[in-house]
Amino acid sequence: MLRVRELLALDHFRGAVVAAGEQGLDRMVENIAIMEVPDIEDYVKKGDFLISTLYPIHRDESKLESFIPRLVSLGLSGLGVKLNRYVDRVPPACLEQADRLGFPVIVLPEGSNFSSQINTFLKESLHRKSMELEYRDGIHNKVMEIMLRGEEYEGLARALALQTGRNVTLYSAAVEKLAEHRVEEDFDFEQQQVFDAVRLDQASSEEDYKRFFLEDGCAVFYKVHYGAEKAGYIVLSSRQRFTLTAMERMGVEQFAMAFRVMTQRQRALDELERRYREEFTCDLLFGKVESQQIAASRAKALEWKLTFPVSILLMDVQLPAGSSDRSSVLRALRNRALPAAARGRRPDTLFLASTGKYIVAFLDAKAAENPERVMQVFGDVLESLHIGYAAGLSRQAENLRQLPRAYQESKDAMRIARQTGQDRSLYFRDIGMYRVLHAAAGSRELTEFCRDTLGPLIRYDAQHNMELMATLDAILACNGNLKQAAKKMFLHYNTVRYRQRLIEEQLGKRLACLDDYQDLNLAMKIYRLRKN
DSSP: OEEHHHHTTSTTTTTOEEEEOGGGTTOEEOEEEEOOSSOGGGGOOTTEEEEEOSGGGTTOHHHHHHHHHHHHHTTOOEEEEOOSSSOSSOOHHHHHHHHHHTOOEEEOOTTOOHHHHHHHHHHHHHHHHHHHHHHHHHHHHHHHHHHHTTOOHHHHHHHHHHHHTSEEEEEETTOOEEEEEOSSTTOOOOHHHHHHHHHHHHHSOOOSEEEEEETTEEEEEEEEEETTEEEEEEEEEESSOOOOOHHHHHHHHHHHHHHHHHHHHHHHHHHHHHHHHHHHHHHHHTTOOOOHHHHHHHHHHTTOOOOSSEEEEEEEEEOOTTOOOOHHHHHHIIIIIHHHHHTTSOGGGOEEEEOSSSEEEEEETTGGGSHHHHHHHHHHHHHHTTOEEEEEEOOOBOSGGGHHHHHHHHHHHHHHHHHHOSOSEEEGGGOTTHHHHHHTTTOHHHHHHHHHHHHHHHHHHHHHOOOHHHHHHHHHHTTTOHHHHHHHHTOOHHHHHHHHHHHHHHHTOOTTSHHHHHHHHHHHHHHHHHHO
C-alpha cells in the first residue's frame, strides 16, 4: 500500500496539484478506481483512490454537493480529477467539504492517462510487495535463528535494536524489565516514565501501537498479545522523535512472535517451579521430608540455603475480586520484602512460596531477631499493592521435626490476627491468653461466660445505639487509660468518662476493681474471637 502523498510522486502523477484536504495526504491507497457511472458507491471499496473526469455527475448539482461526503463515508482514500474535458474546475463546495473532512482532492496533470496511472500504481505496489516479502523473509530467518539458538529476551532485544537502529526494551505484562539493548548509549528514560506511559495506554484506546513523547526523547510502545492476555511490551526509544514505518511495524510484529514463544516458555518454567516450590513447602510444613539432608538438597535446587533455626511467617492475602493469581504478589514480596528482611545480607537463607491457600516465608534466625520489623516489612509491601491480609509469625523451629509445630503456631497467630481485628500481624509469642481461648474455641462454658458478662451491654447497644461495646473494647485495649481510649476513638475525654459510668451501671462491675477488669478483659477477648 502507498500513502496518497507517495502516490503523487509516481510517474504519470507528477505535476498533480493538491486542491483541498491536504491534511489527509497520509491516507492509505489500496487500489485505484475509475468513475464512469453516477452510482459509484456500488463499484468502489474502502481504500480506493478514485480518478474521474466528473462527467457522470457534472450536470447534477445535488450529486456534486453530496459527492465528497459520500466518498468519505465509503472510506475512500482520495479523489483525483482530470479537468478541461467535461469540467474546467472542481466546484468550490466540494473543495470546502474536502478541507473540512480532511479528504484529499487532487487535480491531475494535463494529458493524464488513466490506464497509465493505474499501471504505474500497480507496478509500484508489486515492487513494494516484493520488498515487503523479502524484508519479512529476512526478519523471519533472524527470528528463527534466535529461537533455534535458544536465546532469551536479551538476544531478542539486541537483534531488534540492530534491525531498527533504535534502543529496545522488553517489559512483562506487569511492566517488569526483561531485557534491554541500547544503540544510543547516552540516552535512557526513567522507569517511572514507562509506568506513566503504560497507564495512559491502558486508560485510552485498544491500539497495539502507541507513541509517547518523553522528557528528552520519544518512545513507541507495542503491546504483545498472548491469546486474549497481554504478554508484555516492546518499547523502541530514541533521543530523536520518530514514527515507525509500515515495514518497521511488520518487523516489530515478527519479533513479537518470538517474544510470545519466550513468554509461553517462561510461563511454563515458572509454573513448573511454582508447583515444585508449593509441593516442597507443603512437604516441609506437614512433616513429609525424611531428613534434613534431603530437605537441604531439595532447597538447594530452588537456590535456598536451608539452615536451622527457622521461623515461619504465614500470610493470608485477600486478592482483588475476580482474581485468583498470587504470582504478582509473590513476585513483589520476593523482590522487595525478602531483601529488606535480609538486611543487606544475601537473601538465599530466606524462602518464599505458596501453599495454594496461603503465602509462607521461611526466615532464618538473623531475619527473625526483630519479629516486629520483619512483619512490618512484609506488611508494607502488601499495603503498597492495596491488598488486605492477616499474618502470623511462629517461634523458631530448631530442626525439621519442629516445622509442623511452627506452621501451626503461625496459623494460630494469623487466625487470631484476622479474628480480633486489632492487628494485621501477630507473633505467636505475643498472643498470650488468646492461645488458650483459641484452643478452647468450641467450649460451651466460654460462650456462656461471654454472654453472662457482656450480654446486658450488647442488648443496651442494640436498643440505644450508644457504642458502649466499642468504648469498652477501646478502654481495655488502652489498659484502662481513658485519655488514650478517647484519643483512639476520636472522642472527647468527658464522653468516654460518661460512657464508662453507663458501662459499669449496665454490667454491675467496676473497671477499677481488678477482678471485674480481668473478667471483662477475658469476656471481650472471647467476644472478638466469636464475632469473627
